[in-house]
Amino acid sequence: MKTDFNTIAVYGIGLLGGSLCRRIRRFFPSVRIQAADIDTQSLESALNEGVIDEIIPGGASPAGADIIVVAVPVVASVGIIGDILSMHDMKSEAIVIDVGSVKAPIVASVSESPRSAQFVGCHPMAGTERSGYAAGFDALYDNARVIITPHEANTEKTVELIRNFWQSLETEVHIMDASRHDMIAAMTSHLPDLISGLLVSIVKNSGLASSMDEIRKMTGTGFAGMTRLAASSPEMWSDIAALNGNNILPLLDRCVDEINRMREMVEAAPEDGRLLDYLYEVRNFREKLVLK
Amino acid sequence: MKTDFNTIAVYGIGLLGGSLCRRIRRFFPSVRIQAADIDTQSLESALNEGVIDEIIPGGASPAGADIIVVAVPVVASVGIIGDILSMHDMKSEAIVIDVGSVKAPIVASVSESPRSAQFVGCHPMAGTERSGYAAGFDALYDNARVIITPHEANTEKTVELIRNFWQSLETEVHIMDASRHDMIAAMTSHLPDLISGLLVSIVKNSGLASSMDEIRKMTGTGFAGMTRLAASSPEMWSDIAALNGNNILPLLDRCVDEINRMREMVEAAPEDGRLLDYLYEVRNFREKLVLK
Numbered sequence: 001m002k003t004d005f006n007t008i009a010v011y012g013i014g015l016l017g018g019s020l021c022r023r024i025r026r027f028f029p030s031v032r033i034q035a036a037d038i039d040t041q042s043l044e045s046a047l048n049e050g051v052i053d054e055i056i057p058g059g060a061s062p063a064g065a066d067i068i069v070v071a072v073p074v075v076a077s078v079g080i081i082g083d084i085l086s087m088h089d090m091k092s093e094a095i096v097i098d099v100g101s102v103k104a105p106i107v108a109s110v111s112e113s114p115r116s117a118q119f120v121g122c123h124p125m126a127g128t129e130r131s132g133y134a135a136g137f138d139a140l141y142d143n144a145r146v147i148i149t150p151h152e153a154n155t156e157k158t159v160e161l162i163r164n165f166w167q168s169l170e171t172e173v174h175i176m177d178a179s180r181h182d183m184i185a186a187m188t189s190h191l192p193d194l195i196s197g198l199l200v201s202i203v204k205n206s207g208l209a210s211s212m213d214e215i216r217k218m219t220g221t222g223f224a225g226m227t228r229l230a231a232s233s234p235e236m237w238s239d240i241a242a243l244n245g246n247n248i249l250p251l252l253d254r255c256v257d258e259i260n261r262m263r264e265m266v267e268a269a270p271e272d273g274r275l276l277d278y279l280y281e282v283r284n285f286r287e288k289l290v291l292k
Numbered sequence: 293m294k295t296d297f298n299t300i301a302v303y304g305i306g307l308l309g310g311s312l313c314r315r316i317r318r319f320f321p322s323v324r325i326q327a328a329d330i331d332t333q334s335l336e337s338a339l340n341e342g343v344i345d346e347i348i349p350g351g352a353s354p355a356g357a358d359i360i361v362v363a364v365p366v367v368a369s370v371g372i373i374g375d376i377l378s379m380h381d382m383k384s385e386a387i388v389i390d391v392g393s394v395k396a397p398i399v400a401s402v403s404e405s406p407r408s409a410q411f412v413g414c415h416p417m418a419g420t421e422r423s424g425y426a427a428g429f430d431a432l433y434d435n436a437r438v439i440i441t442p443h444e445a446n447t448e449k450t451v452e453l454i455r456n457f458w459q460s461l462e463t464e465v466h467i468m469d470a471s472r473h474d475m476i477a478a479m480t481s482h483l484p485d486l487i488s489g490l491l492v493s494i495v496k497n498s499g500l501a502s503s504m505d506e507i508r509k510m511t512g513t514g515f516a517g518m519t520r521l522a523a524s525s526p527e528m529w530s531d532i533a534a535l536n537g538n539n540i541l542p543l544l545d546r547c548v549d550e551i552n553r554m555r556e557m558v559e560a561a562p563e564d565g566r567l568l569d570y571l572y573e574v575r576n577f578r579e580k581l582v583l584k
Contacts, residue, residue, distance in 0.1 A: 228517055276526055
């Protein structure tokens with residue numbers, strides 16, 4: 001396996017960025033990895049553990065890097081991508097990518113930059129409910145799908161370079177329009193996360209919360225699975241919801257309509273079979289949708 | 293390990309009943325297992341595989357059984373429990389138990405029976421998204437919690453016998469009031485199931501369903517986890533929703549209120565930090581609630 005890059009700079013070595021450093025280290029031991037993070041302790045750990053080669057001092061530019069990965073929370077990433085693109089000593093052929101779960105606003109944010117062609121939006125679909133450098137591990141990207149959302153200024157060559165980068169790390173790459181990505185991600189990821197939190201909140205505000213022991217006895221694998229997303233980073237999800245509000249808000253309205261419809265079906269069951277039909281329809285649809 | 297029962301009759305050898313037969317067989321090879329089911333093919337398989345010893349012919353009573361387990365869908369179980377309690381050749385010391393996910397209506401249904409003392413409501417919290425005899429396996433009950441919901445007519449001795457029965461199968465038994473069980477189960481299990489289906493339905497009715505390939509690329513472990521319950525038996529969940537409607541309907545209303553509140557928070561994020569606070573609160577609460 002070979003790579004087109006000699007030096008990689010990673011901004012933010014949390015779960016996604018830190019795991020990416022570890023993976024690059026394993027696949028391409030000779031690639032030089034530079035890193036920046038507001039958490040200096042994580043940077044020191046990464047340096048001591050050999051996960052990175054060099055710390056980029058605060059405010060300094062990733063001067064020698066061929067590829068620059070911005071892996072900070074998605075709202076903050078907008079500013080950092082802009083800052084990096086405006087650094088005068090960035091290599092003229094360097095490519096900046098991100099790992100954010102929302103794409104259209106990030107891609108749009110570079111459109112006025114003279115170097116917009118050097119930014120390619122990426123969304124590696126990987127994660128656990130944990131966060132931070134210590135939670136990272138290189139297998140996080142095993143079989144991960146990575147969505148690349150090219151924009152008008154990107155050349156085919158640039159997109160291919162980035163596709164190769166992700167593929168060389170043994171991920172499955174798909175190309176998609178940024179707006180379409182955000183619309184689908186709102187349904188398959190952002191809404192489910194909010195709803196996961198809602199299910200916890202319903203218990204929390206039930207007035208039964210004083211009987212925690214009793215409730216705890218009745219939370220099985222179903223509840224644990226339905227609320228796992230609610231255990232993941234509040235900052236990340238708050239950011240995502242804010243940036244992708246345009247797509248999420250109409251879905252929340254649809255949920256309300258659907259719950260009201262469900263209410264009627266529950267009231268009429270079991271004599272009226274609409275609820276049963278509904279459950280069959282969603283089961284059949286899910287079978288076609290979710291890969292085993 | 294010993295048991296107080298020589299002969300056990302199991303009505304319904306689907307996922308729960310069939311797995312129970314296998315587990316009894318493993319723990320107590322000398323116990324005689326009789327079984328009834330509307331699916332004669334499953335009965336034949338169970339007999340051939342040595343999972344049961346004897347088929348109870350349609351309409352016949354479980355004459356020799358010390359314990360009779362009704363493991364049919366919860367709406368149908370009401371009628372079957374009533375039928376069994378009224379069979380004149382049932383042993384006078386036999387105990388009938390069920391495995392239903394809703395308890396108060398089932399317990400209430402036996403209150404007029406002269407043999408109501410011989411019925412004890414049970415809810416083994418075990419399951420997968422599959423159903424039917426072939427899907428069963430004895431480890432389904434490994435570390436399962438079993439809620440026993442005694443009623444006024446039950447003697448302490450009867451409840452202890454049933455507690456011992458479940459404990460001898462290495463499950464963790466808890467005693468709880470039937471109504472309280474149903475109220476908590478609505479929050480921790482029945483609502484999450486309906487919501488799991490709703491998340492699938494939102495995708496199904498999105499108008500994007502024609503782009504299944506594209507959507508499929510964007511369903512990761514989060515979506516799969518949030519919709520796993522929607523893959524389980526429609527009959528079971530329709531039954532549960534119908535029988536526990538009293539507890540589920542107010543929760544659906546609360547979901548609507550909560551989604552409307554969420555909508556405001558998403559709109560105001562990230563400048564207004566209410567969504568972030570909300571996500572922190574639910575994460576903290578979940579940590580105390582869900583056992584690792």
